[in-house]
Each structure stands twice: as C-alpha cells, then as structure tokens.
Amino acid sequence: MKAILINEPGGTDKLIYSELPIPAINDDEVLVQVKAISINPVDVKSRAGKGVFGRLKDELPLILGWDISGIVEQAGSNSGFKKGDEVFGMVNFPGHGKAYAEYVAAPASHLAIKPANITHAEAAAATLAALTAYQAIAHKANVKQGQNVLIHAASGGVGHYAVQIAKHLGAEVTGTSSAKNKDFVVSRGADHHIDYHGYNWAESTNEYDFIFDTIGGDNIDNSLEVAKSGSTLISIPTGLNEAVTEKAKAKGVNGYFFMVSSNGDDMKVLAEWLEKGIIKSHVSQTFDFKDMALAHGHVESGRTVGKIVVTLSI
Numbered sequence: 017m018k019a020i021l022i023n024e025p026g027g028t029d030k031l032i033y034s035e036l037p038i039p040a041i042n043d044d045e046v047l048v049q050v051k052a053i054s055i056n057p058v059d060v061k062s063r064a065g066k067g068v069f070g071r072l073k074d075e076l077p078l079i080l081g082w083d084i085s086g087i088v089e090q091a092g093s094n095s096g097f098k099k100g101d102e103v104f105g106m107v108n109f110p111g112h113g114k115a116y117a118e119y120v121a122a123p124a125s126h127l128a129i130k131p132a133n134i135t136h137a138e139a140a141a142a143t144l145a146a147l148t149a150y151q152a153i154a155h156k157a158n159v160k161q162g163q164n165v166l167i168h169a170a171s172g173g174v175g176h177y178a179v180q181i182a183k184h185l186g187a188e189v190t191g192t193s194s195a196k197n198k199d200f201v202v203s204r205g206a207d208h209h210i211d212y213h214g215y216n217w218a219e220s221t222n223e224y225d226f227i228f229d230t231i232g233g234d235n236i237d238n239s240l241e242v243a244k245s246g247s248t249l250i251s252i253p254t255g256l257n258e259a260v261t262e263k264a265k266a267k268g269v270n271g272y273f274f275m276v277s278s279n280g281d282d283m284k285v286l287a288e289w290l291e292k293g294i295i296k297s298h299v300s301q302t303f304d305f306k307d308m309a310l311a312h313g314h315v316e317s318g319r320t321v322g323k324i325v326v327t328l329s330i
C-alpha cells in the first residue's frame with residue numbers, strides 16, 4: 017500500500033511517499049480502506065518536530081495522521097464491525113495514528129459507523145476537531161442551556177464544530193474570527209461575532225460562563241478579561257502558564273489545558289448529530305493524497321475555514 021512516512025522532523029519535503037505492507041489487525045481492530053483523511057494543525061506541528069512528535073519520536077519512521085473515513089476491508093472477530101461497513105474516527109490519538117496510508121489498522125473502540133447521508137470527506141473532517149469541541153464543551157465544561165459561551169477561532173476546524181455544539185446544548189454563543197469570516201461564523205449558528213483585530217478586551221462589558229481558547233498566548237489573558245467569576249476557560253493549544261493560572265484563580269476562573277483522546281462512544285454521538293444535521297462539517301478544500309504537502313501548507317497558513325481534507329481514490 018502507499019503510505020507517507022517521516023524519517024525526521026522538518027518541512028513538507030520530509031513527507032516521503034513509500035510502499036509498505038498492508039498492516040495486520042488484532043481481534044479488536046478493523047482494517048480500514050481509507051477514503052479521506054482530515055489534516056489538523058497537530059499534523060503540521062508534529063511533522064515539524066512539535067505537537068506530539070516528542071511522544072512518538074522513538075517510533076520513527078512515523079506515519080502521521082489520525083482522522084479517517086473509509087470502508088472496513090477486514091474486521092477482527094471482537095470488533096463488532098463487518099467487511100463493507102463505512103466507518104470514521106480519530107485513530108490512536110495522541111499515539112501513533114498511522115492515518116496517511118491506503119489502509120489503517122484501527123481499534124474498533126475508536127470508530128463509529130459513518131452516516132450514509134454525508135461524504136467520506138465530511139466524515140473524516142468530523143473527527144479530531146469535532147471530538148475536541150465535543151469533549152471540551154459537553155464533558156469538561158458541561159455547558160448548559162442559557163450559558164454565555166465564547167468560542168475563539170470560530171471559523172476554524174475546532175471552532176466551527178464548537179459553535180454548533182454549544183448552540184445545540186442551548187448556549188448563547190459568541191464566535192471570534194477576522195471580519196472576512198463573520199458571515200461563515202454566523203452561518204454556523206453563532207448569536208454574536210467579534211472581529212479580534214483591534215478588539216479591546218479590557219473595555220468589553222461582555223461576560224462569559226465558558227470560554228474556549230483555541231489560540232493561546234495573549235489570547236488567554238484577553239479571555240480572562242471577559243470571564244465571569246466561577247466560569248471555565250479551556251485552552252487547547254499549549255495551556256496556561258503559571259502566571260496566567262494564578263491570574264485565573266484570583267478571578268475565580270477554572271482555567272486549564274485539555275487534550276482530546278480517541279473515543280468511539282463520543283464518535284457515535286457525533287455520528288448521530290451529523291446524520292440529523294445538528295452539526296455539519298464545512299470542508300473548504302480537498303487535496304489529492306499525492307498533494308499532502310500542499311494540504312500541510314494550507315493548514316500551516318493558519319487561515320483554514322472549517323476543515324482541509326485529503327482524499328484517496330483506491
């Protein structure tokens with residue numbers, strides 16, 4: 017099978033196309049013939065030696081990627097799936113996902129059946145980014161009806177699912193992005209929009225029960241300016257340093273870092289919401305598997321609207 021390896025971290029020139037044996041599966045795994053792979057900032061960061069590269073470097077060469085949608089080619093006896101099932105999920109994150117390949121050995125417990133009414137590209141998109149939004153908003157922050165919620169980078173991969181999920185749970189949602197993406201953010205269901213360029217957070221009179229920081233750095237300080245006492249602030253890029261953690265505590269804000277993890281039960285919830293149209297994936301661009309470097313370049317620009325997906329045609 018064709019797969020993309022990295023032998024060492026670096027630029028997109030380190031993505032090496034190789035011919036590898038199709039992986040063997042255990043009883044609790046399935047072999048997925050991959051139809052679509054979604055590309056995340058963590059793919060790009062890990063390729064460059066950051067992200068989760070440090071956790072995985074002893075396993076070099078690495079096959080990057082975690083987010084797949086495809087067709088079960090072979091099902092382990094304890095997998096609960098059968099050959100021909102269409103499945104999607106985030107495989108083995110934050111471990112070695114090995115998703116940039118024509119076939120992936122995936123734990124059955126990380127997958128759900130792909131809704132029939134969405135494409136493989138839309139399904140692959142709704143894995144790491146959608147799981148992050150769901151796990152943070154529903155499990156960690158426990159966002160409830162009527163709460164005031166602020167989602168940063170609401171036009172991005174995580175953010176566009178976060179807006180839809182927070183709205184579905186009954187929150188009043190404000191999303192940030194630049195002005196050019198306002199219509200997109202509002203079209204996902206946001207009640208209010210903030211153009212972050214030049215916005216004066218210190219003078220804002222808004223107050224939020226939950227803030228989802230997808231930017232990091234100064235954005236955490238800015239967010240604390242509008243956090244209610246007793247609120248929750250989850251930061252997903254790198255987390256809160258000691259000084260910011262103290263500042264949050266002094267304001268009565270529960271601020272912390274959170275990392276998404278593979279979970280088939282959560283995927284089943286997302287599958288149901290996708291099937292019912294409660295959440296929708298916005299795939300702004302697809303690339304062919306041979307153009308993985310271009311897909312990485314696009315994600316690396318930081319300007320992605322919704323999701324970037326790579327498709328395979330075997």
Ligand SMILES: NC(=O)c1ccc[n+]([C@@H]2O[C@H](COP(=O)([O-])OP(=O)(O)OC[C@H]3O[C@@H](n4cnc5c(N)ncnc54)[C@H](OP(=O)(O)O)[C@@H]3O)[C@@H](O)[C@H]2O)c1
Nearest residue numbers: 057148169171172173174193194252253274275276319320
């Ligand atoms: N801890 C975890 O488990 C976890 C999981 C998923 C993602 N992450 C991290 O979370 C971050 C976001 O991921 P993502 O996939 O959503 O990224 P993404 O799709 O690349 O985000 C791109 C979007 O960010 C917006 N943006 C850029 N700077 C902004 C700012 N200062 N304020 C508001 N919006 C801004 C852009 O809109 P404009 O062009 O309008 O600026 C663009 O639409 C990444 O650092 C990623 O690694 C962590």
